[in-house]
Amino acid sequence: EVRGAGGWSRTNTSTLEGWRSSRLSYARVRPGARDDVAAYLPLRRVVPSAARPSLGGVSIPTPQDFYARALAHADDGRRLPPPPQSGWDIFPFEHESLVVKPLGPLTLPEPPRSGEGGAECWRCSNPDQGVVWANDRWTLLPLTDAQVPFAVMLQPREHLDLGDLDDAMAAELGVLTNRVARAVEALDLVGRVHVYRFGDGGAHLHMFLFGRPAGMLQLRGSFLTLWDEMLPAVPAAERDEVTAVAVAALADLGAARTAAG
Secondary structure: OEEEOOEEEOOOOOOOOOHHHHOOOOOOOOOOOOOHHHHHOOOOOOOOHHHOOEEOOEEOOOHHHHHHHHHHHOOOOOEOOOOHHHHOOOOOOOHHHOOOOEOOOOOOOOOOOEOOOOOOOHHHHOOOEOOOEEOOOEEEEEOOOOOOOEEEEEEEOOOOOHHHOOHHHHHHHHHHHHHHHHHHHOOOOEEEEEEEOOOOOEOOOOEEEEEEEOOOHHHOHHHHHHHHHHOOOOOHHHHHHHHHHHHHHOHHHOEEOOOEO
């Protein structure tokens, strides 16, 4: 073990060059933290703070920094406290029933997503499956297993993630998202259209647009996707009618299609 300023620090034995790729970056465990925190981190060496990137004079933490802080905040079972939102009306579960899962180990480097690191991209292999609207650059497809009134994905035809879009395509994404949200939110059935981008499972950009059912105020906010898993199934004909509203809003920017597959 190597003691760094403020606490014990460990590092892995990678020899890759650069602070981003080497994973040999500085982390601290605050004094007074549980004894097992440092032991739970990968063995690692200390990199002087002067060698770390900074913004406005504040050093940007490494993944190990952030993880060590999370562990130090957890209890002896590595469980973080329940979130304050568990007391909100929109939280799907009762606060008293919650048991937070223990934090797992830090995983670096992260495993490749679908469509990167040699893994097959399902969308590139099935470019038109499920698509109900498309142009030369974008496709729209409904999520047929969603249980909210409206759920679609916007995807580029080219294998691009969000950060890969040039300014022109980013602007197009904004226009498409706005058109769909405006049209679907005009329906009495839909209280709000939520827009999500996660990207942790696949490298091919997929923007989710979910319509919250009007009047169901418990479904407001970031927990809509959890409520979606618990609601009853939406009849296919009803889902298709709502999706058709979104397709019509994009009629001058592309062409409607019959969903394949």
